[in-house]
Amino acid sequence: MQKICxxxxxxxxxxxxxxxxxxxxxxxxxxxxSWICNTxxxxxxxxxxPVHKYFYNRQEKEPLYSLEACRLICGQYGAxxxxxxxxxxxxxxxxxxxxxxxxxxxxxxxxxxxDFLIENTQLFLKNIFLECGKNCSAVNNGLDATxxxxxxxxxxxxxxxxxxxxxxxxxxxxxxxxxxTAPSAFGxxxxxxxxxxxxxxxKIQENGIIHHQFVIVSKAVIKDKPQYPYxxxxxxxxxxxxxxxxxxxxxxxxxxxxxNVLHWHITDSxxxxxxxxxxPQLSKYGSYxxxxxxxxxxxxxxxxxxxxxxxxxxxxxxxxxxxxNGWQWxxxxxxxxxxxxxxxxxxxxxxIQPPCGQLNPINxxxxxxxxxxxxxIVDILPKGETFHMGGDEVFIPCWxxxxxxxxxxxxxxxxxxxESFLALWSYFxxxxxxxxxxxxxxxxxxxxxxxxxxxxxEIIEKYLSKNxxxxxxxxxxxxxxxxKLVERGYNIIVATKDAWYLDHGFWGTTExxxxxxxxxxxxxxxxxxxxxxxxxxxxxxxxxxxxSKVWPRAAAMAERLWSDPSSSTSAAEARFYRHRxxxxxxxxxxxxVTPRWCYQNEGMCS
Ligand SMILES: *[C@@H]1O[C@H](CO)[C@@H](O)[C@H](O)[C@H]1NC(C)=O
Ligand SMILES: *[C@@H]1O[C@H](CO)[C@@H](O)[C@H](O)[C@H]1NC(C)=O
Ligand SMILES: *[C@@H]1O[C@H](CO)[C@@H](O)[C@H](O)[C@H]1NC(C)=O
Ligand SMILES: *[C@@H]1O[C@H](CO)[C@@H](O)[C@H](O)[C@H]1NC(C)=O
Ligand SMILES: *[C@@H]1O[C@H](CO)[C@@H](O)[C@H](O)[C@H]1NC(C)=O
Numbered sequence: 001m002q003k004i005c006x007x008x009x010x011x012x013x014x015x016x017x018x019x020x021x022x023x024x025x026x027x028x029x030x031x032x033x034s035w036i037c038n039t040x041x042x043x044x045x046x047x048x049x050p051v052h053k054y055f056y057n058r059q060e061k062e063p064l065y066s067l068e069a070c071r072l073i074c075g076q077y078g079a080x081x082x083x084x085x086x087x088x089x090x091x092x093x094x095x096x097x098x099x100x101x102x103x104x105x106x107x108x109x110x111x112x113x114x115d116f117l118i119e120n121t122q123l124f125l126k127n128i129f130l131e132c133g134k135n136c137s138a139v140n141n142g143l144d145a146t147x148x149x150x151x152x153x154x155x156x157x158x159x160x161x162x163x164x165x166x167x168x169x170x171x172x173x174x175x176x177x178x179x180x181t182a183p184s185a186f187g188x189x190x191x192x193x194x195x196x197x198x199x200x201x202x203k204i205q206e207n208g209i210i211h212h213q214f215v216i217v218s219k220a221v222i223k224d225k226p227q228y229p230y231x232x233x234x235x236x237x238x239x240x241x242x243x244x245x246x247x248x249x250x251x252x253x254x255x256x257x258x259x260n261v262l263h264w265h266i267t268d269s270x271x272x273x274x275x276x277x278x279x280p281q282l283s284k285y286g287s288y289x290x291x292x293x294x295x296x297x298x299x300x301x302x303x304x305x306x307x308x309x310x311x312x313x314x315x316x317x318x319x320x321x322x323x324x325n326g327w328q329w330x331x332x333x334x335x336x337x338x339x340x341x342x343x344x345x346x347x348x349x350x351x352i353q354p355p356c357g358q359l360n361p362i363n364x365x366x367x368x369x370x371x372x373x374x375x376x377i378v379d380i381l382p383k384g385e386t387f388h389m390g391g392d393e394v395f396i397p398c399w400x401x402x403x404x405x406x407x408x409x410x411x412x413x414x415x416x417x418x419e420s421f422l423a424l425w426s427y428f429x430x431x432x433x434x435x436x437x438x439x440x441x442x443x444x445x446x447x448x449x450x451x452x453x454x455x456x457x458e459i460i461e462k463y464l465s466k467n468x469x470x471x472x473x474x475x476x477x478x479x480x481x482x483x484k485l486v487e488r489g490y491n492i493i494v495a496t497k498d499a500w501y502l503d504h505g506f507w508g509t510t511e512x513x514x515x516x517x518x519x520x521x522x523x524x525x526x527x528x529x530x531x532x533x534x535x536x537x538x539x540x541x542x543x544x545x546x547x548s549k550v551w552p553r554a555a556a557m558a559e560r561l562w563s564d565p566s567s568s569t570s571a572a573e574a575r576f577y578r579h580r581x582x583x584x585x586x587x588x589x590x591x592x593v594t595p596r597w598c599y600q601n602e603g604m605c606s
Contacts, residue, residue, distance in 0.1 A: 034063035037074035081579035082559035084224035091219035096142030113154035165225030230531030232261035236538030238268030255309035257558035272326025278372035286326020318390025324357015392450035457484035547589035
């Protein structure tokens with residue numbers, strides 16, 4: 001009986017396929033509009049026309065069921081974001097695939113690299129089904145697809161010299177064959193991200209039942225590599241707490257946009273949410289509540305989660321300034337004042353932003369407490385990972401009004417000049433670095449510091465070694481500090497304040513930088529420029545609003561740093577709008593960037 005049933009099924013299936021080939025074009029009752037890739041390489045909206053259901057027979061000029069399907073094959077870069085840097089050759093044809101038949105062949109990855117790739121193929125499948133929607137019901141009438149992944153090295157260190165390049169080819173011969181070749185598993189991950197952007201699905205209705213048709217670009221040849229090795233997003237969890245869940249969601253969006261560094265500004269003078277095992281007082285006195293904390297295992301979990309998506313986590317413990325709450329227990333513990341000016345008012349006399357607080361550079365206990373904190377961090381950081389020591393906005397009047405500190409200067413025969421305070425600051429930096437190095441056990445860890453009075457080009461060489469320090473500049477785009485630091489031989493990261501500060505527009509006289517402004521910010525091109533970063537400072541953002549403040553704007557920066565195109569925003573617009581939809585489909589509450597009409601009518605609102 002079972003056998004007869006199976007035979008019947010096969011016959012029915014064959015009959016169906018036959019009928020479909022005979023009558024492969026029909027009008028989908030669920031759709032009002034179709035799109036056609038016209039001669040100006042725009043997806044043009046047309047009233048719903050009969051459309052070929054099977055792309056084997058599709059004529060190039062025939063309309064497509066959805067804008068997203070049209071976008072895949074329209075224009076040089078289709079739906080890809082960020083656009084690849086090198087060769088891109090996409091066919092103008094789509095073919096149906098059966099998503100549950102996609103199989104993966106790992107050709108030579110071993111150990112951790114193999115596990116990494118297997119997990120990434122699952123993330124890839126999850127992403128294409130997320131785009132399909134909650135009630136995704138894929139029709140199984142397409143071709144099977146096989147993805148061959150070949151990497152030349154299974155080393156799983158993710159660092160400044162990780163080779164993220166990849167090549168990807170799609171061809172059709174009986175089935176769909178995808179070949180991914182990359183020097184590292186991280187490059188192969190980027191290739192899978194690209195592949196997910198060469199596939200889409202749309203609704204079809206058959207006998208009143210809604211199904212989803214998956215399609216893939218029928219032929220593609222892509223060679224790709226990033227322009228800059230550092231493509232970062234800063235999250236600030238001290239001004240307002242962000243849940244682990246929220247941080248992971250940002251990581252997902254970063255992975256979708258090929259960003260590769262999460263710069264975690266974990267503490268500040270407002271709060272100290274990091275739970276140190278060796279110094280539990282820091283979060284006990286510094287967190288907003290016992291729930292608003294990150295255990296070391298939370299941080300490890302985030303580091304692992306990020307690495308699986310090709311993203312490094314660089315932790316920042318900002319010091320000596322931007323440190324207050326969390327440090328106020330020293331005297332009680334017999335360690336003297338670890339921080340000074342903590343929560344002092346009127347705040348304008350003691351800091352740039354309330355609440356005030358600055359570490360006490362002349363109290364040696366500060367360095368042992370920092371050492372214990374660094375030990376905890378070193379325990380969870382990947383070996384050799386870069387560390388960010390902050391170092392911005394030291395407010396001299398705070399130290400200058402602290403009796404203990406000015407008495408110390410007197411006793412050392414030093415005056416109270418600007419230079420004396422810079423020397424004191426530099427002393428702090430040297431001592432803190434020594435502690436860090438002693439915990440790591442070597443003196444090689446790259447250290448990032450924000451640009452500051454200590455990094456002025458005229459004096460920086462006196463205080464900070466170019467072999468050791470990377471300077472993160474946060475000056476406006478017309479400021480020549482990045483150029484001057486590069487001329488002096490420093491490696492830098494560029495966080496352009498008047499383009500990539502995502503908190504701007506929500507306080508004071510700052511202006512909101514829309515995605516075009518973000519996109520147009522070209523940074524200095526030099527091997528010493530490691531890359532750049534969008535900064536989501538946390539004063540006016542928390543779990544409820546972060547997605548729409550960061551996204552899709554950070555993705556605009558992602559293309560700037562990945563491919564650094566010389567073309568304008570109008571060339572990027574359709575792909576960018578498409579990418580915003582992709583982020584939303586993947587669960588990111590990315591902000592709207594244009595009226596729906598403009599999304600549907602490409603190029604008609606520019
Ligand atoms: C192509 O479509 C776009 C968007 O609808 C439209 O603005 C443009 O005029 C069309 N170009 C041609 C040559 O039809
Ligand atoms: C999914 O299907 C359920 C049950 O048929 C329906 O109530 C719901 O509206 C559908 N959701 C979407 C997003 O289509
Ligand atoms: C960085 O990673 C590469 C592999 O991507 C590895 O060969 C190299 O040893 C690593 N460098 C450091 C300093 O860890
Ligand atoms: C990265 O790998 C590609 C492909 O193997 C190679 O062509 C390229 O030279 C490598 N880049 C660097 C900086 O080593
Ligand atoms: C520190 O304060 C003294 C007065 O108490 C003042 O003369 C000096 O200029 C101040 N130093 C700096 C660098 O502001």
